[in-house]
Amino acid sequence: MNRSNQAGSGRSNGTDFLQLNPADVPAGGLADWLTDRLRTAISTGHLPVGTRLPATRTLAADLGISRGVVTESYQRLTEDGHVIGRGRAGTVVVGTTGRSHLRIGPRPPEASSKTSDPGTTSCRSAENLEIFDNLRAVPARIDLTPGVPDLAAFPRAAWIRAERAVLQGLQAAEFGYGDPAGTPALRRAVAVWLAQNRGIAAGPDDLIIVAGVAQAIGLVAQVLEQRGVHEIAVEDPGSLGSRQHLQNWGMRTPPIPVDDRGLQVDVLRNSSADVVMVTPAHHFPTGVVLDGERRRELIQWAADGGLIIEDDYDAEHRYDRPPVPALRAMLPDQVIYTGSVSKLLAPALRIGWMLAPPQYKDELIGRKRLADLGNAALPQLTLAHLMESGELERQLRFVRRRHRTRRDAMVAAIRNHLPTATIHGAAAGLHLTITFDDTTNDVALAAAALARGVKVHPLSWHCQLPHTPGLVLGYAARTPTEITEAIATIADCRTEERVVVASTSPPHA
The missing domain is CATH 1.10.10.10 (Winged helix-like DNA-binding domain superfamily/Winged helix DNA-binding domain)
Incomplete structure (x- = not known):
C-alpha cells in the first residue's frame, strides 16, 4: 500500500496574494x-x-x-x-490611510503531513562532488532533474512584446553602466511582488538584484567570511548544489537534521553555528513545511543573535495546501532573503533578488559590483514590465495548472509501479521525493535508470547524515506520458537491482 500523505488533489485553500x-x-x-x-x-x-x-x-x-x-x-x-x-x-x-508597522499574513500552519521515520539504512555520503557534477551533465531521454520548471511554457511572445516596449522607451544614457544593486524599475516591481505574494514589506532600495540565488549565496558567504564567519549550518537532507556554493567560498557546512516538522532547531541551538541556511516554505528535497512551533523556535534563535539565510526558491508553486509566509516577513533584521525567477520563468534569465538586513547591505552591493558591475539592464527592465503588466502573474497561474497535471501523473505512476514507496512533498513545488523502507542503493538505482535514459537524483546526494534511501524526482518539465514511462523504467531497474543483490548475497546456513 502506498503511504503518500502529501499528494492530495483538493483545493489550495488559499491564495499567495497577501497570504489570504x-x-x-x-x-x-x-x-x-x-x-x-x-x-x-x-x-x-x-x-x-x-x-x-x-x-x-x-x-x-x-x-x-x-x-x-x-x-x-x-x-x-x-x-x-x-x-x-x-x-x-x-x-x-489609489489611496492609503497611512503606514503602520503591522505585519499581515496568516499564522504559519502546523505541518499536517508526516514523512516516514528514518530507517536504519544510511544514504551514502555525497563527498565526491565531482561525481555529482559529471552525472548531472550527462544527457538523458527523460530528464527528471528536480528544480527545473516547464521550459516549453516560457512566454516568448509576451517577453518579446515587453522587450520591444522597453527598447522603444529607453533613453540613450540608459544603455550605459547602471546601479550594481539593480535597475530601479525591477527593484520596484520585485518589492510589489514580494509584498503581494510573500507577505514581505520592503522598499525598492532594500533590494539587490543578483544573478540567481547561486550568486546571492556566494556574495553572502564572502561578506560573512570577511566578518570571521567560517561555517553556515545547512538542512540535512538539503540541497547539494547550495552546499557546493558555500564550500566553494571556504565555508564549512555542518548538517542540521530535518524531520516531518522541518529543521530541528534544538540541534541548531546546540551546535556552534551562528548562521543557518533554510528552505522553510518548501524544504528541499523532502517538501516539508517548517511548522509553527519550529518556526517560532527558529525566529527566537535568530533574535538571540543568529542569522538566517532564507532560500525561497519555489514558494509560488503550490497545489494542495495554504500559502506559507516568508520568515523575512516576521524578522527582517535577522534574515537574508533570496529568491529568483528561475522557477517562475527560466533559469536561463539568471535574475534573482536578495533582501539583507541594513548592516550587510552595503558590503553585499560592494561585492556585487566587484563580481560583475551588476546584472544586465535590458533583461531586468523586460522582467519589470512583465511584472507590472500582470503578465508574470498570468504566467504563474498557467504553469501551475500544467504542473499540477504533471504532478498528478507522477503520483499515479508511483502508486502503480512503485506501490511500496513513500511519497513526500507533492503538495507544492516542482518535484517530489520518494523513499524506500528497505536497503535499496539509491545511487545504484539512479545509475541504472540513467543507463536506460532516465535521469533522477538519488536522495543520498543531498544527505550528509544517515537517512532513508530514496529518489528526488522533478516533474514540471516533462509530459505526463514521459513521466509515466520514466517511473515504469525506474520500477524495472529497482526490481533488477534487488534481484542482483539477492543473487549475490551469501546463502543462509
Missing part, C-alpha cells in the same frame, strides 16, 4: 474579513498606490468563495477611497 486563507473565517463574515485584510495591506504598504488587485473572478476562485464577496469587498474599498475601478485596467489602489 479564509478557512478560519466565521460564516457570514467573509466580506468583512477580506475588506479588513485588504485595507490593512494598503495601510502597511503591502499594496502600494498603483497596485492592481486581482480580478474578482480570479481571487474568488483562488479562495473558494463567492465572487459576490470579493465584489462587495472591492466596492467598500472604492467607497472608502482606497481603490478605483479602471475598466480593463482592473481595480487599482
Whole structure:
C-alpha cells in the first residue's frame, strides 16, 4: 500500500496574494474579513498606490468563495477611497490611510503531513562532488532533474512584446553602466511582488538584484567570511548544489537534521553555528513545511543573535495546501532573503533578488559590483514590465495548472509501479521525493535508470547524515506520458537491482 500523505488533489485553500486563507473565517463574515485584510495591506504598504488587485473572478476562485464577496469587498474599498475601478485596467489602489508597522499574513500552519521515520539504512555520503557534477551533465531521454520548471511554457511572445516596449522607451544614457544593486524599475516591481505574494514589506532600495540565488549565496558567504564567519549550518537532507556554493567560498557546512516538522532547531541551538541556511516554505528535497512551533523556535534563535539565510526558491508553486509566509516577513533584521525567477520563468534569465538586513547591505552591493558591475539592464527592465503588466502573474497561474497535471501523473505512476514507496512533498513545488523502507542503493538505482535514459537524483546526494534511501524526482518539465514511462523504467531497474543483490548475497546456513 502506498503511504503518500502529501499528494492530495483538493483545493489550495488559499491564495499567495497577501497570504489570504479564509478557512478560519466565521460564516457570514467573509466580506468583512477580506475588506479588513485588504485595507490593512494598503495601510502597511503591502499594496502600494498603483497596485492592481486581482480580478474578482480570479481571487474568488483562488479562495473558494463567492465572487459576490470579493465584489462587495472591492466596492467598500472604492467607497472608502482606497481603490478605483479602471475598466480593463482592473481595480487599482489609489489611496492609503497611512503606514503602520503591522505585519499581515496568516499564522504559519502546523505541518499536517508526516514523512516516514528514518530507517536504519544510511544514504551514502555525497563527498565526491565531482561525481555529482559529471552525472548531472550527462544527457538523458527523460530528464527528471528536480528544480527545473516547464521550459516549453516560457512566454516568448509576451517577453518579446515587453522587450520591444522597453527598447522603444529607453533613453540613450540608459544603455550605459547602471546601479550594481539593480535597475530601479525591477527593484520596484520585485518589492510589489514580494509584498503581494510573500507577505514581505520592503522598499525598492532594500533590494539587490543578483544573478540567481547561486550568486546571492556566494556574495553572502564572502561578506560573512570577511566578518570571521567560517561555517553556515545547512538542512540535512538539503540541497547539494547550495552546499557546493558555500564550500566553494571556504565555508564549512555542518548538517542540521530535518524531520516531518522541518529543521530541528534544538540541534541548531546546540551546535556552534551562528548562521543557518533554510528552505522553510518548501524544504528541499523532502517538501516539508517548517511548522509553527519550529518556526517560532527558529525566529527566537535568530533574535538571540543568529542569522538566517532564507532560500525561497519555489514558494509560488503550490497545489494542495495554504500559502506559507516568508520568515523575512516576521524578522527582517535577522534574515537574508533570496529568491529568483528561475522557477517562475527560466533559469536561463539568471535574475534573482536578495533582501539583507541594513548592516550587510552595503558590503553585499560592494561585492556585487566587484563580481560583475551588476546584472544586465535590458533583461531586468523586460522582467519589470512583465511584472507590472500582470503578465508574470498570468504566467504563474498557467504553469501551475500544467504542473499540477504533471504532478498528478507522477503520483499515479508511483502508486502503480512503485506501490511500496513513500511519497513526500507533492503538495507544492516542482518535484517530489520518494523513499524506500528497505536497503535499496539509491545511487545504484539512479545509475541504472540513467543507463536506460532516465535521469533522477538519488536522495543520498543531498544527505550528509544517515537517512532513508530514496529518489528526488522533478516533474514540471516533462509530459505526463514521459513521466509515466520514466517511473515504469525506474520500477524495472529497482526490481533488477534487488534481484542482483539477492543473487549475490551469501546463502543462509
